Amino acid sequence: MNQNLFLLLLIIGQVVSAQKKTYHDKHGAVVGKNEAYYYKVLSKTDDKIWRTEQFYVSGIQNYEGHSIKKDGSEKIGTHYFYYPSGKLKSKSVYLNKQLSHFESYYKSSNIKRTSVYNSAGLKESVLIYYDSGQLNHEVYFSGPEKNRKLMVKSYYKSGELKRDDQYVLDTEGDNIDYELVKGLSLSKEGDEISHTPFMRLPAFKGGSEALEAYYRKNFRYPSEAIKQESEGRVFVSFNINKNGKISRAKIKISADYRLNEEALRLVNNMPDWEPGILYGKKTNFNFVIPINFKSTAPQRAKTIYDINKNSRENF
Numbered sequence: 642m643n644q645n646l647f648l649l650l651l652i653i654g655q656v657v658s659a660q661k662k663t664y665h666d667k668h669g670a671v672v673g674k675n676e677a678y679y680y681k682v683l684s685k686t687d688d689k690i691w692r693t694e695q696f697y698v699s700g701i702q703n704y705e706g707h708s709i710k711k712d713g714s715e716k717i718g719t720h721y722f723y724y725p726s727g728k729l730k731s732k733s734v735y736l737n738k739q740l741s742h743f744e745s746y747y748k749s750s751n752i753k754r755t756s757v758y759n760s761a762g763l764k765e766s767v768l769i770y771y772d773s774g775q776l777n778h779e780v781y782f783s784g785p786e787k788n789r790k791l792m793v794k795s796y797y798k799s800g801e802l803k804r805d806d807q808y809v810l811d812t813e814g815d816n817i818d819y820e821l822v823k824g825l826s827l828s829k830e831g832d833e834i835s836h837t838p839f840m841r842l843p844a845f846k847g848g849s850e851a852l853e854a855y856y857r858k859n860f861r862y863p864s865e866a867i868k869q870e871s872e873g874r875v876f877v878s879f880n881i882n883k884n885g886k887i888s889r890a891k892i893k894i895s896a897d898y899r900l901n902e903e904a905l906r907l908v909n910n911m912p913d914w915e916p917g918i919l920y921g922k923k924t925n926f927n928f929v930i931p932i933n934f935k936s937t938a939p940q941r942a943k944t945i946y947d948i949n950k951n952s953r954e955n956f
Contacts, residue, residue, distance in 0.1 A: 863899035
């Protein structure tokens with residue numbers, strides 16, 4: 642047998658032998674074949690690269706991409722997602738394990754959104770389109786992470802300018818937020834109208850003082866943690882929906898399990914917040930709050946607004 646052909650067959654055999662198929666529901670949980678929404682095929686192409694392919698139960702491909710880690714982390718190259726029809730839904734490009742470019746598409750195949758990231762993983766620009774192809778929003782970021790500036794222009798479906806806003810990241814005080822520097826809202830006829838914010842992050846009703854008061858009133862340091870002098874910093878992630886209600890609270894970075902439980906209880910029992918606004922409409926936001934447990938009192942560190950995880954893309 643030709644030596645090159647023998648080597649090729651050997652490589653193919655190695656890839657096939659490394660394949661593993663699992664069945665999943667819509668949320669990604671592993672299920673039986675009969676309950677599956679899609680199935681995943683994982684294969685190892687060499688000692689470092691893993692290939693993941695997902696297929697709807699119809700057999701149409703759902704996803705394909707490569708990663709350094711078996712669990713799909715440390716992604717490399719271009720990753721594709723597809724609609725059940727087989728049309729491209731989105732693609733993400735990774736350079737040096739960092740997301741550098743993202744595109745999504747309508748079911749009509751027209752471009753829906755493009756996002757560009759710098760080498761540090763920070764967004765540089767986002768363009769969002771109507772299904773007609775007309776530009777809807779253009780967002781540009783500039784400056785370092787702690788002094789980010791945001792420039793926004795929005796357009797009506799017919800192409801007329803709708804808004805022209807400028808924001809700067811405000812890191813003073815307890816919370817992190819984007820402060821409006823200049824804002825302009827226009828009618829379709831070009832007349833200036835009452836300005837509505839392009840974005841506003843959710844806020845605890847009554848502000849930081851009210852939130853601190855809530856902590857002081859509701860905090861209970863676990864007795865066993867006191868006996869064992871357990872201290873630490875717990876990071877809790879949670880969602881605030883369009884009505885300001887909290888859901889999906891979970892531990893993002895853990896400490897002693899008793900401190901974790903108390904941090905979750907504090908977050909889950911919070912009253913409703915003022916909902917956030919994005920693109921002029923109320924929307925869902927994901928937050929991460931660090932809570933420091935020390936000397937039998939919780940100390941809330943700066944709230945981290947996890948604004949990149951409001952679905953796949955937020956801005």
